[in-house]
Amino acid sequence: MTTSRKRFTAPQxxxxxxxxxxxxxxxFIGVGMVSTITSKxxxxxxxxxxxxxxxxxxxxxxxxxxxxxxxxxLPPDLxxxxxxxxxxxxxxxYALMISMPLIGWGMLxxxxxxxxxxxSLHLPSILPLSPTLHTWLWRAHHYLAxxxxxxxxxxxxxxxxxxxxxxxxxxxxxxxxxxxxQPK
Amino acid sequence: MVxxxxxxxxxxxxxxxxxxxxxxxAAVAFAYTAGWLSPQRxxxxxxxxxxxxxxxxxxxxxxxxxxxxxxxxxxxxxxxGSSLSRAPVFARGQYPVLxxxxxxxxxxxxxxxxxxxxxxxxxxxxxxxxxWRSAMINAPIFPVSTPQGxxxxxxxxxxxxPDAMKKFIAAHPEFITFxxxxxxxxxxxSYAEERYNSLDSFLFVDGxxxxxxxxWSLIPAAQPVSVPPDELAKRGPDFLExxxxxxxxxxxxxxxxxxxxxxxxxxTADPNKxxxxxxxxxxxxxxxxxxIEPERDGPCLNINFDxxxxxxxITTSDDPFPAARSAAYSRxxxxxxxxxxxxxxxxxxAR
Numbered sequence: 346m347t348t349s350r351k352r353f354t355a356p357q358x359x360x361x362x363x364x365x366x367x368x369x370x371x372x373f374i375g376v377g378m379v380s381t382i383t384s385k386x387x388x389x390x391x392x393x394x395x396x397x398x399x400x401x402x403x404x405x406x407x408x409x410x411x412x413x414x415x416x417x418x419l420p421p422d423l424x425x426x427x428x429x430x431x432x433x434x435x436x437x438x439y440a441l442m443i444s445m446p447l448i449g450w451g452m453l454x455x456x457x458x459x460x461x462x463x464x465s466l467h468l469p470s471i472l473p474l475s476p477t478l479h480t481w482l483w484r485a486h487h488y489l490a491x492x493x494x495x496x497x498x499x500x501x502x503x504x505x506x507x508x509x510x511x512x513x514x515x516x517x518x519x520x521x522x523x524x525x526x527q528p529k
Numbered sequence: 530m531v532x533x534x535x536x537x538x539x540x541x542x543x544x545x546x547x548x549x550x551x552x553x554x555a556a557v558a559f560a561y562t563a564g565w566l567s568p569q570r571x572x573x574x575x576x577x578x579x580x581x582x583x584x585x586x587x588x589x590x591x592x593x594x595x596x597x598x599x600x601x602x603x604x605x606x607x608x609x610g611s612s613l614s615r616a617p618v619f620a621r622g623q624y625p626v627l628x629x630x631x632x633x634x635x636x637x638x639x640x641x642x643x644x645x646x647x648x649x650x651x652x653x654x655x656x657x658x659x660x661w662r663s664a665m666i667n668a669p670i671f672p673v674s675t676p677q678g679x680x681x682x683x684x685x686x687x688x689x690x691p692d693a694m695k696k697f698i699a700a701h702p703e704f705i706t707f708x709x710x711x712x713x714x715x716x717x718x719s720y721a722e723e724r725y726n727s728l729d730s731f732l733f734v735d736g737x738x739x740x741x742x743x744x745w746s747l748i749p750a751a752q753p754v755s756v757p758p759d760e761l762a763k764r765g766p767d768f769l770e771x772x773x774x775x776x777x778x779x780x781x782x783x784x785x786x787x788x789x790x791x792x793x794x795x796x797t798a799d800p801n802k803x804x805x806x807x808x809x810x811x812x813x814x815x816x817x818x819x820x821i822e823p824e825r826d827g828p829c830l831n832i833n834f835d836x837x838x839x840x841x842x843i844t845t846s847d848d849p850f851p852a853a854r855s856a857a858y859s860r861x862x863x864x865x866x867x868x869x870x871x872x873x874x875x876x877x878x879a880r
Contacts, residue, residue: 373562379860380564380572382676382853387837387845390855456862457832459660465841467658476831476866483863494559502552509544 347418352518354414360407362521367400368442372494394449395462401446408439417518431515434500441493445486452482571680573860576853579683580635589872590637592861594648594664597631598770599827602781602819604653610813613741613788614733616842617655619813626816627652629829630720630773633666641769642761645711649725649747650834651816662838664854665725665747669714671800672707676853703801715755718764720773721782721818722753729836729854730797730846733788742791742846744804747784747816774821784816797846825873833862 353361371393378389416435419428453460454470455478461467472478508516517523557566564570580586580593587595604626610619618624632639633646648666673679678701685697698704717723725747732740761768776782790809796802824830837845837855845851865872 373559376559376563379856380562380570382571382573382576382856384845384847384849384852386856387852456866458835459658459838465657465659469658474831476869479831480863480867480869483867498552498555501555502548505544505548505551509547510541 348415350414350417351514352417352520354410357407357410357414358519358521360403360410361519364400364403364407364442367396367403368493369497371396371400372490372497375490376494394453394460397446397449398462398468400442404439404442404446408443411439419515420513423513430503434496434503437496438500441489441496445489445493448482448486448489452479452486455479455482571677573856576676576680576683576857577860577864579680579687582635583687586635586864587637588868589865589870590635591631591865592857593635594631594633594650595635595637596639596641596644597629597648597650597824597829598773599822599824599829600626600628600630600773600777600818600820601822601828602626602628602817604786604814604816606814607812609811610733610788611736613735613743613790613811613813614842615736616661616733616840617657617659618653618661618840619842624653624655626818627828627832628818629824629832629834630769632769638766640762640766642716642758642764642766647720647723647725647769649720649723650829650832652832652834652838655840659840660838661840661843662834662836663727663745664834664836664858665727665745667723667725668707668728669710669726670707670803671728671850672704673701674703674799674801676849678703679853703799706801715753716758716761717753718756718761718768718772719751719776720769721751721776722749724748724753725784727836728800729850730791730800730848731839731851732844732846734842734844740844742795742797743788744791745786745788745813748787750783750785770823777818777821782818784818785812786814786816787812798848800848800850830872831866833858835859 352358374389374393374396378386378393381389419431423431450460450468451472454472455475457470457474459467460470504516504519507513560566564572577592586592591597603623604618605623606619606621608619608621610616611621613619628649628651631648631650632641632644633648634644646666646668648664650662650664652660652662654660671679673682681697681701682704685693688694727745730742730744733743734740765771773782788811789804790811791797791804792808795804795808822828835855835858836851839845
């Protein structure tokens with residue numbers, strides 16, 4: 346599933362950085378909104394829902410692009426454990442990007458809350474009213490959010506390791522602009 | 530994940546410190562946002578915990594207004610609300626209603642005559658899929674002016690310190706107005722004879738986009754008959770539920786929904802302050818309660834009457850309570866639905 350290209354295509358890079366902003370905002374909004382009873386609560390909830398759906402749509406577009414354009418190969422001299430970690434983390438991140446919004450949508454549906462995006466625009470319910478389903482989905486949404494943030498921290502730590510310590514060109518495959526000469 | 534067993538470069542401290550700093554700062558920012566570094570922050574968790582009686586909350590039940598009974602019926606809009614709000618629920622027509630009569634207590638087994646505040650939760654759905662939820666009470670004003678004040682009221686009334694309430698009232702003199710109603714206001718023998726008030730102010734948005742600060746009330750068609758509480762106590766612990774069940778079985782019960790519009794300068798931020806009685810009111814429709822169902826297995830059991838579930842055409846105002854209530858109701862809902870197995874399934878359950 347790799348390509349001979351040295352970098353991800355421009356649309357893939359654009360989506361990566363756009364989604365990075367969206368997802369980080371989303372995680373901070375989520376953890377912040379459940380910690381307050383001020384009017385910020387409502388503002389944050391009102392952003393959380395449409396932003397979550399936007400992330401779901403972007404993630405599906407991104408997955409399609411990934412299947413079409415694939416990813417640049419990892420450097421051949423990369424040690425096996427790191428290679429495994431790099432590949433596994435991508436599966437985990439894609440799974441979270443797609444499942445978290447769906448779990449949130451399902452959780453609201455199972456509690457019979459209307460899923461309002463903007464004004465009168467709302468999404469249909471995707472699950473029947475069920476305290477059991479709601480509880481499972483709510484717990485999943487809660488714990489996966491922390492797992493998501495931890496995965497992103499590892500992702501950031503890892504890419505800085507590739508850039509600052511190994512300087513092996515992996516950062517450049519997704520860099521928004523060229524930060525060094527392309528390897529020949 | 531960041532240690533390499535086979536780094537091609539010799540170890541350099543600088544980059545490692547940069548990586549640790551970036552990851553560490555992000556983690557601390559996240560912890561701060563979550564409130565973990567701010568023990569003083571009034572969180573939904575704290576507010577809901579403060580509602581619990583000394584023995585802890587009644588598992589599986591709403592953390593407040595825990596005792597209640599479901600109803601279904603209709604809301605028939607007369608069309609007059611459309612001048613104030615473009616919400617479809619005010620367009621002339623009949624819309625299905627799900628609701629719940631309830632008592633303002635965290636104890637689902639409280640005797641009806643011991644609970645001062647009676648409430649009504651309601652959900653009205655329109656055919657376009659929008660929904661309006663509201664939770665109203667029979668008090669004419671809210672006990673305090675701010676959510677923080679409400680938290681302090683709960684803390685003081687649960688405190689073993691004999692001076693706690695005195696101190697609270699000194700800090701929140703607005704509570705005295707509420708006490709005036711609590712001690713001197715009339716009691717009735719029926720949910721059907723109560724007037725239920727939004728207390729909180731909201732904004733209606735009309736077709737031109739103009740906003741109107743408003744409050745609303747459900748005014749009973751039934752004539753309220755004042756009954757002293759010691760008389761009510763003789764009617765048994767569940768007389769309100771028994772009475773409303775029989776009453777609705779004998780004939781539907783009605784309330785008119787009346788919207789009051791603020792004058793410029795009226796406070797919308799403080800539900801403890803009633804607006805003067807001469808404010809313009811518009812009767813926008815009629816609530817008809819057609820059927821009563823016990824809460825257990827009833828259609829209202831797993832519904833959160835979150836007052837911020839609003840159709841386009843109604844929004845929150847600068848009143849801080851709807852946000853606080855929404856945050857706390859959500860917390861309560863998540864807790865109680867996870868404890869659903871504790872909700873008494875039979876008569877031999879918790880009762």
